[in-house]
Amino acid sequence: MMSPAKRGIELESSIDNAEMEKADGAEVVAMPRAANGPLRTLIATAAMALFFMAIGAQLVRLALMGLSDSSISLSETVAQSFARPDIVDRNGRLLATDVEAYSLFADPARVIDRDEVIEKLTVVFPDLDRAALRKDLSDRTRRFAWVRRGLSPRVAQQVHDLGLPGLNFRRELRRAYPGGKLAGHLLGYVNIDNKGVAGIERYVDEMVGVESVDGATLTERPPVRLSIDIGIQHALEAELDDAVARYKAKGAAGLVMDVTSGEVLASASDPDVDPGKPNTDNARADKIAASTFELGSVFKTMTVAMALDAGLVTTDTVFNVTPSLTSGKFTIGDVHASKGPLSVAQIFERSSNVGAAMIALQAGAQRQQDFLRRMQLLDTLKTEAGSVAAPQLPPRWGEIETITASYGHGIALAPLQFAVAACALVNGGNKVTPTFIKRAPDAGQAQIPLVSAATSQRLRDLMRLNVTHGTGKQAEVSGYRVGGKTGTADIPGVGGYRDGAVISSFLAAFPMDNPRYLVFVLLFEPQATKESGGEVLAARNAAPTAGRVISRIGPLLGLLPTQAAAQGTTSTAFDASAPAKYEAR
Amino acid sequence: MRIVILAALMMTLASAVVLYSSNYDTRQLEARVAEQERVIEKARGDIAVLKAERAHLARPDRIEPLARKLGLGPASERQLAANPDEALARATAADDVSRKKGN
Numbered sequence: 001m002m003s004p005a006k007r008g009i010e011l012e013s014s015i016d017n018a019e020m021e022k023a024d025g026a027e028v029v030a031m032p033r034a035a036n037g038p039l040r041t042l043i044a045t046a047a048m049a050l051f052f053m054a055i056g057a058q059l060v061r062l063a064l065m066g067l068s069d070s071s072i073s074l075s076e077t078v079a080q081s082f083a084r085p086d087i088v089d090r091n092g093r094l095l096a097t098d099v100e101a102y103s104l105f106a107d108p109a110r111v112i113d114r115d116e117v118i119e120k121l122t123v124v125f126p127d128l129d130r131a132a133l134r135k136d137l138s139d140r141t142r143r144f145a146w147v148r149r150g151l152s153p154r155v156a157q158q159v160h161d162l163g164l165p166g167l168n169f170r171r172e173l174r175r176a177y178p179g180g181k182l183a184g185h186l187l188g189y190v191n192i193d194n195k196g197v198a199g200i201e202r203y204v205d206e207m208v209g210v211e212s213v214d215g216a217t218l219t220e221r222p223p224v225r226l227s228i229d230i231g232i233q234h235a236l237e238a239e240l241d242d243a244v245a246r247y248k249a250k251g252a253a254g255l256v257m258d259v260t261s262g263e264v265l266a267s268a269s270d271p272d273v274d275p276g277k278p279n280t281d282n283a284r285a286d287k288i289a290a291s292t293f294e295l296g297s298v299f300k301t302m303t304v305a306m307a308l309d310a311g312l313v314t315t316d317t318v319f320n321v322t323p324s325l326t327s328g329k330f331t332i333g334d335v336h337a338s339k340g341p342l343s344v345a346q347i348f349e350r351s352s353n354v355g356a357a358m359i360a361l362q363a364g365a366q367r368q369q370d371f372l373r374r375m376q377l378l379d380t381l382k383t384e385a386g387s388v389a390a391p392q393l394p395p396r397w398g399e400i401e402t403i404t405a406s407y408g409h410g411i412a413l414a415p416l417q418f419a420v421a422a423c424a425l426v427n428g429g430n431k432v433t434p435t436f437i438k439r440a441p442d443a444g445q446a447q448i449p450l451v452s453a454a455t456s457q458r459l460r461d462l463m464r465l466n467v468t469h470g471t472g473k474q475a476e477v478s479g480y481r482v483g484g485k486t487g488t489a490d491i492p493g494v495g496g497y498r499d500g501a502v503i504s505s506f507l508a509a510f511p512m513d514n515p516r517y518l519v520f521v522l523l524f525e526p527q528a529t530k531e532s533g534g535e536v537l538a539a540r541n542a543a544p545t546a547g548r549v550i551s552r553i554g555p556l557l558g559l560l561p562t563q564a565a566a567q568g569t570t571s572t573a574f575d576a577s578a579p580a581k582y583e584a585r
Numbered sequence: 586m587r588i589v590i591l592a593a594l595m596m597t598l599a600s601a602v603v604l605y606s607s608n609y610d611t612r613q614l615e616a617r618v619a620e621q622e623r624v625i626e627k628a629r630g631d632i633a634v635l636k637a638e639r640a641h642l643a644r645p646d647r648i649e650p651l652a653r654k655l656g657l658g659p660a661s662e663r664q665l666a667a668n669p670d671e672a673l674a675r676a677t678a679a680d681d682v683s684r685k686k687g688n
Contacts, residue, residue, distance in 0.1 A: 094640035100630040178640035218629050234645030235659075479662030552659045561662035 081172050082194045082210040083219035084201075087187065089230045090265075090438045092223075094178055096187055096201070096275070098194070100216040101174035102156035103149040104167060106133075108142045111166030120162045121147065124155065149192055150174040171216035175201075177275045183233050183266075184273040185286035186226075186385060186436060197278065200226065200436060203384040225438045227263035232256055235552040236266040240521070243545040244270055247526035252545075253287035253415060255520045256553060259423040259509060261439050262432040265517070265557075267416070287522065289388045292412035295522075296489025297538075298507045299408030299418075300356045301459065304348050305425050306371040307359045309455040315345040315462065321354040327400045332357055335537075348462045349470035351486060353407045360406030365397050368405060374450055375421040376431070377413060384436045389414045408489055415505075419520045422507055426463070426483075426515040429456040464512040471537075474544040475508055477551045479561025483515070484508035484546065486538035491525070501525050504538035506546040510554070517557060521546045 087096040111117055114137045122128050125148055136145035149172065151159070156169060175190045188199020196205035204210065204224055211219050240252040256266040269287040273279040285291055307313045320341045324333035334352050347355030360368055372378050381388040392412035394401040404410035416434060423432040431448035463483030466472045471486040487505040490497035505522040509515040521542050526532065532540040554561060641647075652658075 093643070094636060097633055097637050097640075099633050099637055176637045178637045179644045180641075180646070182644065182646070216630065217626065218633055230645060234649070238646070238649070479665075551661070555660040561660075561665065 080193065080212050080214065082205075083173055083213045083217055084175065084190070084194060084196070084204060084210045085208060085219055085221035086223035087200060087204070088223045088225055089228050089233075090226060090263075091229065092225070093230045095183065095226065095228070095230070096175060096177050098173045098218055099176045100171055101149075102151045102153065102169045103172045104147040104151060104156070104159055104169055106137060106145045106147050107166050107168065108137045108145060109140050109166075111137050111164075114138070117164050117166065120164060121159070124158050124162070173213065173216050173218070175276070179230065181272045181274050182230065182237065183228055183268070184275045184279075185269050185288070185290075186228065186267050187275040188385065189275050189278045191278075199275075199385050200224070201275075202386065203436075207384070227258075227265060227436055227438045228267070229265050229556065231556045232553045233266040233268065235556065236549055237268045237270070237272065239545060239549045239552065240268055240270045242548070243521075243523055243526075243541065246531050247523060247529055247541040249523045249526040249541075251287065251524040253522045253524075254549065255288055255415060255419050255518075256549075257419055257423055257432075257434070257518045257520075259427040259432065259515050259518050260430070262420065262423065262434045263439055264416075264434060264436050266553075267436075287415065287524070289383065289385060289414050289416045292389045292392050292414050293503055293522070294409050294412050294489045294492065295415070295418055295505060296408040296487035296503065297351045297353075297356075298422075298485050298487035298505050298520075299411075300348060300351065300406070301422060301425055301463070301485050301507065302372065302375060302377070303356045303360050303368075303406040304344060304462065305451055305455055305459055306368060307344070307363055308458050309371070309451045310363060310367060312362055313344050313359060315343065315458055317344050318342065319344070319347065319355050319358045321347065321352050321358065325354050325357050325403065327403055330400055330403075332403060345462055345465060348485070349466050351466075351471050356406040357403040360402050361399070365399070365402040368402055369397055372405075375424065377417060377421050381414070381417045381420065381434070383416070383434050388417050391417065408487060415520055415522055419507070419518060422509075422520070423518050424450045425456060425459045426509045426518065427456065428453050460509075460512055460515060463509060467508075467512075471539040472506065472508075472543045474539065475506055475547040475550070477510070477547050477554065477561075480550055480554050480559070481511040481513060481562070482508050482547065482550055483510065483512035484543070486543055488536065488538045500536065502536050504536060504542040506538055506542035508546045508550065510550055511559065511562070516559070517553075519546050519549055519553075521549060 084096075084098055086094060086098075088094055106117070114134065117137065118128075118130055118133055121133070122130065128148075133145075133147065136142070139145075147167070151169075159167065160169075173194050175194055177184075177187065186199055188201040189197055190201050191197050195210070196202040208224055209221065211217075211221075213219075236254045236256060240254050243249065244252050252268075252270040254266070254268050255264065257264050267288050269285075271284050273284050279285075287293075308315070318341045321334070321338050322340065324331050324337075326332075332353055334354055336350070338346075338350070338352060338354075342350065342352055342355050344355075344359065346352075347359070363371075369378070378391055378393060380390040391414070394405070394410050397405075401410055420432050420434045424430060429449050429451040431450050460483060463472075463485060464481065465483075466486070467476050467482050467484050472482075472484045475482050475484050485507045487503075487507070489503045489505070491501040491503060492498070493501070503522055503524055504526055505520065508519045508521075510517060510519070523538075523542050523545065526536050526541045528534045528536050
């Protein structure tokens with residue numbers, strides 16, 4: 001039930017409504033609906049006209065005032081840059097990374113005083129190409145011209161402080177190599193757009209992948225893990241530098257490899273290169289993989305292995321090496337002629353050219369070629385860092401070529417390629433595929449035998465003999481049972497070999513009872529110094545250098561030296577198998 | 586009918602207000618996201634630089650001279666004890682002596 005008061009209100013409101021309707025009706029009568037039309041149309045038209053006039057006015061204003069500061073037209077193609085994954089060594093230590101850098105560009109249309117800009121910039125960049133910049137800035141239709149890319153924050157601040165209008169910065173990625181020149185040849189380099197051009201950097205572009213970015217966005221790709229160990233690489237480079245100074249050599253090169261996995265733990269070439277600055281100097285080319293050399297007597301390891309593996313000789317087979325050997329118009333002799341016949345072991349130990357030639361002649365040219373091909377020495381080798389320099393072979397393989405090849409002349413190889421073949425000779429006879437990328441420890445490679453295990457064992461014995469009793473004596477490192485072979489090769493010149501110019505090398509493996517690592521050291525044109533006893537022979541310069549390298553890297557490789565006093569026992573006095581390991585990310 | 590129109594008008598107004606405010610909120614959130622992304626990118630850039638700097642400081646050709654100055658060098662065969670127990674006893678004895686001297 002509704003209360004009377006409430007009903008009263010309802011009644012009132014209904015009366016109000018009725019009155020209002022009446023009033024409305026009166027209005028309708030006073031202003032007929034038809035009279036509303038033109039007025040409404042007029043109002044709508046006026047509103048629309050105002051609206052369009054506002055738009056028109058704005059357009060005129062924009063046309064007169066020009067573009068505001070925030071919109072810079074980048075209609076010219078701005079070079080894209082690339083975000084690259086990091087490169088780390090086998091223990092995760094950083095070798096190459098992307099960092100943010102500033103790149104300076106000019107907007108010629110906004111440059112007020114061209115001469116002032118050029119003048120002031122020259123103070124910051126003394127090597128600025130003024131003519132080119134003047135030409136770029138003269139073209140007022142351009143809105144974009146690079147001035148200098150990849151500036152450090154400090155230099156960028158200097159330019160900023162000049163307060164020149166029309167200059168601006170873009171943030172870009174730039175490759176940084178925190179190790180400086182460390183492993184420079186191997187890493188290669190990138191171009192101004194951060195794209196890999198040579199070495200591992202190129203491999204990263206081709207096989208791992210880089211991201212095309214606009215600006216300075218870092219990639220999230222996992223780092224590329226090399227087989228290189230920074231510590232070993234440094235030790236090798238330091239010892240090579242030392243050897244160059246000690247023996248007054250023109251250059252040096254060295255390599256440390258795992259003989260079973262084929263991983264390269266260090267690869268160095270002196271004079272070195274800075275990966276931060278593209279190298280175009282031929283004299284600084286990588287001697288390990290990008291150049292070929294006649295390697296000399298280290299090649300006798302192949303000759304002896306061939307004869308032993310084919311069962312043509314045993315280590316005790318005797319050859320009469322006393323008379324020098326004549327083939328056509330060539331006469332082959334030994335530096336220190338033997339007074340009597342030599343066994344194969346003695347030929348190897350004393351590095352007799354005549355002996356090696358006689359072994360090769362017994363095998364014949366065809367068998368020699370077949371063996372070298374089987375050892376991957378006659379075909380071009382490929383690694384992640386690109387193709388290894390192709391071997392240079394004699395155009396015709398006759399008797400004299402068979403003889404010279406037996407002691408490493410007349411056939412030029414990249415040291416890396418030779419080292420790969422030598423790994424197979426000491427690791428039990430299995431084929432090795434070289435790599436600069438770390439292999440998983442359990443990545444079992446297919447075992448492809450190239451020579452028999454027995455041949456490999458004989459070679460190990462011979463190489464050890466060469467160090468204990470032969471030309472490689474100075475390579476011995478107490479506790480590491482080093483084995484090896486010396487090589488002193490003449491360097492070809494115009495119309496023959498150059499006098500007194502040699503490449504002396506030492507091929508070493510250790511520990512010789514079960515070789516795990518191979519070290520190959522080459523010295524280019526060493527001089528006869530007091531240190532080398534007035535000789536240029538490998539026995540006096542390359543062999544001791546290899547010894548010094550091994551004594552430094554042995555502990556880094558986690559190999560405990562065995563004690564001469566208690567042969568065969570391993571001490572637990574310290575554990576070198578746990579070097580500092582930390583991850584880069 | 587009038588009420589319906591009025592209600593519709595109110596609803597339109599209300600939804601316009603809601604729309605405007607949510608649009609405004611979205612813009613604010615977007616700005617915050619962009620800001621956060623900038624911060625992340627800056628932090629990542631800083632990490633990259635610091636990583637490179639650490640690697641530069643830890644490079645072997647800087648560490649080696651410092652280590653040599655401290656008398657450190659590659660381990661050699663001579664440093665190994667033929668009999669670790671004896672060596673340990675010797676080292677402990679030497680420690681004891683120096684401790685007594687210290688006292």
